[in-house]
Amino acid sequence: MKVITLGTSGAVPTLKRSLPAAALQREGEIFLFDCGEGTQMQLMKAKLSIYKVEKIFISHLHGDHVVGLPGLLMSLGQTPREKPLFIYGPRGIKDYVLANKKHLNFHCEYELLLREVKEGIISEEDKYRFEAVALDHNHLSLGYALIEKERPGKFSVEKAKSLGLEEGPLFGKLQRGEDIKLENGKVIHPRDVLGKPRRGRKVIYATDTRPCPGVAKLSQGADVLIHDGMFSQQEEKEARERGHSTVTQVARMAKDAGVNRLILTHISSRYPDDNLLLKEARTIFPSAIIGRDLMEIEVPLP
Ligand SMILES: [Zn+2]
Ligand SMILES: [Zn+2]
Structure with missing residues (x-):
């Protein structure tokens, strides 16, 4: 499993940073979080096929997070697709997609399933689930987590043999x-x-938001937290007013929650040099990353 930060700017693009989007690739499936303008190009640069995108999770209906969606859906319509495409988002996402579909008059030759969701479990699969968490922004906004289910513990060949078993199909039965x-x-x-059963992985995407208790709780022991880190602590007041976080606030929260990898994103265009933010975050969370476009972060099995 790996995270690919496709777009790491906030509000407006810069020459180095595209608008918000992040991909999570897990065993051939791709999940997309947000779809800012230019996301299609970023997917291509990351060599991720749009046809492998299974689910799209939209945080909120601010333009920087959704303007890439109509274009992506149009491109998907060019080629037959057997699987349905799920789009999850807060209230309003349905209207937004359907209005685009109507006015731009594009066809989806595939099943497009639009899901307006609230906090809680929003999708339950065999090996993992997705949960939504309410964020604290100036607009109705949701964060999302992929949470893998526990995997069976390690199989002990020695123990099996000592119980009189011979290597073969029975081993597989026990493993299942x-x-x-x-x-x-x-x-x-x-x-x-x-x-003992082995824990699964947990990856969280939370932007745009002020630091908030729901995310702090969900982040307990997370393998990766991708979080709004739009401002430096010097702009704390502005961050609060605009519904964003400072890297200091997020680094503290991630440290307290025992997060393994912290990726800060939605970086303001006022920091063409992000070293200031990096230093600030790393005084609290030494391995913090300031997300840059097209970074790949592996999420190994625990
Ligand atoms: Zn934004
Ligand atoms: Zn926003």
Whole structure:
């Protein structure tokens, strides 16, 4: 699994930074968070196929986060697609997409499923789920988390052999959580040969927002937190007024929550040199990253 920061600017693009979008690639599937102007180009530069995008999560209906969406949907309409495309967002996302579809008169030869969501679990899959969390912005805004389910513990070949099992298909059955019965009538349970379940990974995308308790709570033990870090602490008042965060505030929150990797994004165009922000964040969270366009951050299995 990896995170690709496609667009890391906030409000307006710069020559170095495109408007907000981040991709999460997991076993061949691509999930897209926000779709600012230029996201299609950024996906191409990152060598991510738009046809592999399974779900799009829109934080809020400020133009810098959604203007890329109509173009992306139009391009997707050029090629037949079998799978449906899900778009999740706060109230208003349906209207926005449908109005674009109507006025720009584009066709979707695929199933387009628009989901207006609120805080809580919004999608439940076999191996993971997505949750939405309310943000604190000047406009109705949601953050999103991919949370993997626990994986079975490590299989102990030694233990299995000591119980009289021979290597073969029965190993697989136990790994899949099934009991097996030996010829002598003895039953072997998965717990007899598997170690403790292993936790899954958690990746959170939260922008635009002031620091807020919902995100702090959700971030407990997160593998990656991608968060609004629009301003330096010197602009704390402006950050608050405009519904954004300072890198200092986020670094503190991430440290308290035991986040593993912190990526700050939605960087204001007033910092053409982001070293100031980097230094500021790293005095609190030494491995903090100031997101730059097209960075790839691996999210290894724990
Ligand atoms: Zn924004
Ligand atoms: Zn905004």
